[in-house]
Amino acid sequence: MTEIGIGIVGGGYMGKAHSVAMASVGAVFGTRLRPRLEMIAASSAESAERYRAAFGFRRAAPDWQALVNDPGVEAVIIASPQGTHREIAEAAFASGKPVFCEKPLADTMEDARAMVQAAEASGLPNMVGFNYSRTPATQFARKLIAEGALGDITWFRCEHSEDFLSDPATPFNWRCSGRANGNMGDLAPHPINAALALTGPIAKVSADLETVHAERPGGTVDNDDHAQIMCRFANGAMGHIYSSRIATGRKMGYAYEVFGTKGALRFDQEDQNALWLYEAEGPEATRGFRKILTGPAHPDYEPFCQGPGHGTGYQDQIIIEAKDFLEAIDTDQPVWPTFRDGLAVAEVVEAVMASAETGQWTEVRQ
Amino acid sequence: MTEIGIGIVGGGYMGKAHSVAMASVGAVFGTRLRPRLEMIAASSAESAERYRAAFGFRRAAPDWQALVNDPGVEAVIIASPQGTHREIAEAAFASGKPVFCEKPLADTMEDARAMVQAAEASGLPNMVGFNYSRTPATQFARKLIAEGALGDITWFRCEHSEDFLSDPATPFNWRCSGRANGNMGDLAPHPINAALALTGPIAKVSADLETVHAERPGGTVDNDDHAQIMCRFANGAMGHIYSSRIATGRKMGYAYEVFGTKGALRFDQEDQNALWLYEAEGPEATRGFRKILTGPAHPDYEPFCQGPGHGTGYQDQIIIEAKDFLEAIDTDQPVWPTFRDGLAVAEVVEAVMASAETGQWTEVRQ
Amino acid sequence: MTEIGIGIVGGGYMGKAHSVAMASVGAVFGTRLRPRLEMIAASSAESAERYRAAFGFRRAAPDWQALVNDPGVEAVIIASPQGTHREIAEAAFASGKPVFCEKPLADTMEDARAMVQAAEASGLPNMVGFNYSRTPATQFARKLIAEGALGDITWFRCEHSEDFLSDPATPFNWRCSGRANGNMGDLAPHPINAALALTGPIAKVSADLETVHAERPGGTVDNDDHAQIMCRFANGAMGHIYSSRIATGRKMGYAYEVFGTKGALRFDQEDQNALWLYEAEGPEATRGFRKILTGPAHPDYEPFCQGPGHGTGYQDQIIIEAKDFLEAIDTDQPVWPTFRDGLAVAEVVEAVMASAETGQWTEVRQ
Amino acid sequence: MTEIGIGIVGGGYMGKAHSVAMASVGAVFGTRLRPRLEMIAASSAESAERYRAAFGFRRAAPDWQALVNDPGVEAVIIASPQGTHREIAEAAFASGKPVFCEKPLADTMEDARAMVQAAEASGLPNMVGFNYSRTPATQFARKLIAEGALGDITWFRCEHSEDFLSDPATPFNWRCSGRANGNMGDLAPHPINAALALTGPIAKVSADLETVHAERPGGTVDNDDHAQIMCRFANGAMGHIYSSRIATGRKMGYAYEVFGTKGALRFDQEDQNALWLYEAEGPEATRGFRKILTGPAHPDYEPFCQGPGHGTGYQDQIIIEAKDFLEAIDTDQPVWPTFRDGLAVAEVVEAVMASAETGQWTEVRQ
Ligand SMILES: NC(=O)C1=CN([C@@H]2O[C@H](COP(=O)(O)OP(=O)(O)OC[C@H]3O[C@@H](n4cnc5c(N)ncnc54)[C@H](O)[C@@H]3O)[C@@H](O)[C@H]2O)C=CC1
Ligand SMILES: NC(=O)C1=CN([C@@H]2O[C@H](COP(=O)(O)OP(=O)(O)OC[C@H]3O[C@@H](n4cnc5c(N)ncnc54)[C@H](O)[C@@H]3O)[C@@H](O)[C@H]2O)C=CC1
């Protein structure tokens, strides 16, 4: 076992999640690289110090530059707002450090492309944070599809629905402004990533976006509340993606259905430890969707618990990410999803925005 | 109570269902008009006689013309293929008889429009068979929405998914040919009707159709296997409709979700006695989707059973239709959905076909 | 096809259900014997006349004696309170007529035993109304178990929970008095019948009964509100039965679980078209409870609908009973459950009452 | 913040879980006491060293005695087999250290009582590991009941069903011998604890136990496979508890239902992030069981994730235990469940064994 000094930029929602993950991943997965919580940075030295104490880091950084350049920091996790991702990532690669960057890769296509270039030029491990694809259930779904359990995919549907802005009386806040903070920037990347992971590249899209509650107490909203996307995949399959921040009653509605010639899968993140599988075989009378509870037979479950059906949770997804990032560093092998995979998601977002603008089917740049 | 002589054209899937419904509706609902199973017609005199005996009609008709013109037949139910609907309906109205016609109204727009004209010119009761909108759950959903329980509707999603052609090895049959027999002709009218009933008129659509399994043993398929439709409703709401006959594992996947500013509804016909309601009120900690079991507190349930949660089934929907048709005749009041409502569904189908052809958003003719 | 004159005693909850069933069973099942709704009796000639008109019978009987003795009545259905069952049944057998009797067979053990004797002495078809065992799902469950799909049964749990008396403020009514009207008399026979049907004879019981709300506005309750029963089956399996009329929130909570060495079944009547099957075979990773939707592949489903997943309801159970009763008459073969089977249920009730009294395990008289 | 040196005895299933919990609890909950993974002991020095390296402890102990007496160990967690609990706990209290002990408290009643005495005599914090009562859902259930949301409890049902020994071909192993390793010793304490926590003390029980598969490859089983318990609670409520290690298909079937005069709750650990609440209020037509997804509005959820519906898992329960144990130490306040609460569970087990022996209702020693 070898120690590795971890630096995290950001101590909010995701900064905390990655801190906890780095504190426990060694014990959970018995990784060869053992994280040392070396340094944390935030928007000010004061807040960094607060996070340091709270999460158990050795040192607080005055700013992200100091963190990235510190010799004790051997790998960087970026958990600050997307507008900051590019320069932090570029600086980290420049100083020879692997980077894990929260989704979405960047604010703009230009930034996202630059980040991929920097990552690939550096030859260093790079990874983007699509945590929902790391539940044991969804990893297993991906495996089943890859192995052909569903036959040829004919229909894919995915949604990511939450309701944090469903009440028109909720005041204007930072999420209400800027394309990257809108539903397409913030939520849609998750189901788009699911689409790519489960059904493969998307060839073209036709999309519709809407700002349902344009006026809120305190300001005028300038980004989208929800969006729908009709897709044609490269393999010919049809699909639909919906994402929303105004879906009253839906809390973590990351849900997908995949239909194929031989079977089907259904999943809803609100019940993340169940995967529903239908196999078109055996007597008609005993066919049905099977509620498979995750357990040691599924990817990355056993390290959390020897017992099937005991279940993993949100935080565990981040621990799995941490394990994969450490392994990428340790083995110097790329790990899905890389920055390039993050860019592929951004390209779909780009095509969606264009299609919504023109009302036309729009090809996705590969 | 007064007897009324019923004539049914067709003794297949739906012809039987309407025969049973007419045999029991009086006892179930205590209708004032009491059906007498007077006459049944089919594609031949022989098959008509077989149906007569099986279902308990007094007489078999040599053909539908004889049935329509028979003085003992006082109301006509059309349960023969859509290609036959127009002439039977026109003849029935011409001889002064109310008509119930199975969905879809007709094979072509021209026929559908002619049928509406004939119906309205006659001033006679006319009704089209969208049975799924008659479950106690869906009737109640419609009522809740109309009363404003969900606030303003922001998102509507509906599907009708079955899998009777999901296996590519299923041989070519009559369903594989002719627009009216394809998914858009056969299945899509149900969810489109749900959209209109629950969220109101659709202003425009953008749609995608596909024949997934074009070659089947025995022939080349010339109609669609599945289709998706993005909608904008007249009230501004966004929506999506999907229908499929190749959705492996889905048997009666008529399912909808309606999201509004104050609440949401979810329903799946595969569990037709449950309606899921979320109300955005009360303490956050006790909010959730509520599984409401149908019971005497819901429309048209109590005549089937005094006990809540005891449940109604497919056949009961047809009995409810029968009751409503008899009441329309008895009171001489139009009953939803009339032929005009059936035409409204057909207009959406028409716009969908055009949009799928051009890849453009297409307005729905109102 | 041959007509058969049906006489029904009682026009309340179940009297109506059997009337509707007899009106539609011929068309649904194509039975050889075709019911003619000949005569109905009730507690007075006036109410009988009201029911006659409502349900479409030819004649109203002044009292049950007239009905039983009428030559036009060729089979008798008893849907009057349990206190009346014995004398009506005995009279019917005496005049040579097959009898269908609603559950429970009788008010007292003595009556139940006398009824079995009368039935068997007459050699006439006799049947008791445990409708819940006639859903396609439960018939299929029984078949699966009988065929060994679950291996040896190790644990059986069943409940029948409703909440019509859960509110202590509900005034005293006729259900609150008399053993036969209490939970053990009224509800428990259903799950006990399920236990016998699915797992076989019960050898001994240990039970607990309780009147939770002894004082109600208008009177003192003298029968039980809920009861639980530990069982040992003749085949060695352990089991538990619970029934309640005060289970707040449960509407039709007739639910069972059957565990065996090779698999398990779960069912809840509140979702009567789904049967959950677990088979302990195949790779661990894809095992799970399968939600089987009823369809044409299951017993007695197809006559109601050709489409799987379209679902049957409460009234359909009674139609299936009607079909089985008519077939028993037509073929002169006994059909489960006979009066003797109804007595077997009563013997369990008797043992439960004794056990609850003494606090001891009590053997069930076979 | 202050560091505290933690010593853990055992590095198996639960030893690992507590190690991970202690590594992450500080970052998750921001506890004032910050665990330092000081020392781990196991059945040999070698295995202790292996665990040390794997989980990130500073030192491995040659045996538990060394650990308990080490000055760097300031609190002890016992995660070794129940036969060892007593002497380790007594030694730890003797050296002035707070103790967290895995369930069940001990192998025998005598040991359990001695441990309570030692704990209480020491005046030191002591806690027993009933992790399932620490999910946000179950903590919230307890709170709802305590606040009277269900009114008076009338019926409580709980089960803990797994299937790790459901296959009769599974060879004899250590779990197959010794009362403490049987279903009653191993699994039943969880649902019994739930009963006490949710409904209060149990006054008397009547129980049935069974060894279903007495002969296994490699040996004769001498403890129970499953057991059922009828209860009367001190508050008068009736209840039933079932536990099983042979419930084919059930993986983590810790499930309960609590019915009261004003409402009801249902929960199943296999879907641990959902709590089903029925409130008997408002219009009948919109009543139903509500699926409440856990979120920041529920106890101990927010530290894991700011988003509702994102879910917690098995490991998180142990982190919550760790937080509560640290707080008990920090504040010197007892925290439920103490050793005395663990003894209360053992007293019920004791009464169950006696009842199963005699076939009589048996009072529970309080
Ligand atoms: N994978 C997932 O499910 C989620 C991903 N995210 C992503 O994680 C990233 C962070 O989002 P949240 O944690 O929700 O934000 P947050 O607002 O909770 O935290 C942001 C943190 O970044 C720090 N920060 C801001 N500007 C900085 C600067 N210039 N230098 C250093 N630190 C700076 C702040 O001090 C704060 O600690 C975003 O890219 C977001 O899209 C967010 C939520 C969920
Ligand atoms: N509401 C619903 O859920 C459903 C509606 N339908 C609709 O019901 C109608 C009938 O469909 P199915 O019952 O499935 O068909 P089917 O093939 O089972 O039965 C058709 C019947 O029409 C009779 N028929 C055919 N040509 C005739 C003619 N020229 N004159 C008299 N009778 C003729 C046949 O003899 C046969 O009895 C169609 O419009 C269909 O779209 C069908 C299934 C479900």
Ligand SMILES: NC(=O)C1=CN([C@@H]2O[C@H](COP(=O)(O)OP(=O)(O)OC[C@H]3O[C@@H](n4cnc5c(N)ncnc54)[C@H](O)[C@@H]3O)[C@@H](O)[C@H]2O)C=CC1
């Ligand atoms: N299978 C099931 O799920 C159910 C079975 N039942 C059983 O059905 C039977 C009837 O119960 P309900 O229909 O609920 O009762 P109800 O009170 O709704 O109807 C009873 C009917 O019996 C008639 N009646 C009473 N005394 C009579 C007499 N001396 N002669 C002729 N008619 C008389 C009444 O006029 C009334 O029409 C009972 O044995 C009951 O246990 C009741 C409900 C459900």
Ligand SMILES: NC(=O)C1=CN([C@@H]2O[C@H](COP(=O)(O)OP(=O)(O)OC[C@H]3O[C@@H](n4cnc5c(N)ncnc54)[C@H](O)[C@@H]3O)[C@@H](O)[C@H]2O)C=CC1
């Ligand atoms: N709360 C819960 O859900 C669960 C609780 N448990 C309880 O946790 C305890 C441990 O069980 P598992 O972790 O499943 O067992 P295990 O067999 O996986 O691990 C037992 C550990 O104890 C160590 N050990 C054995 N004898 C020892 C000794 N004399 N001195 C020092 N270490 C010794 C072994 O080396 C091993 O590391 C038991 O009391 C069990 O009932 C177990 C599983 C689940």
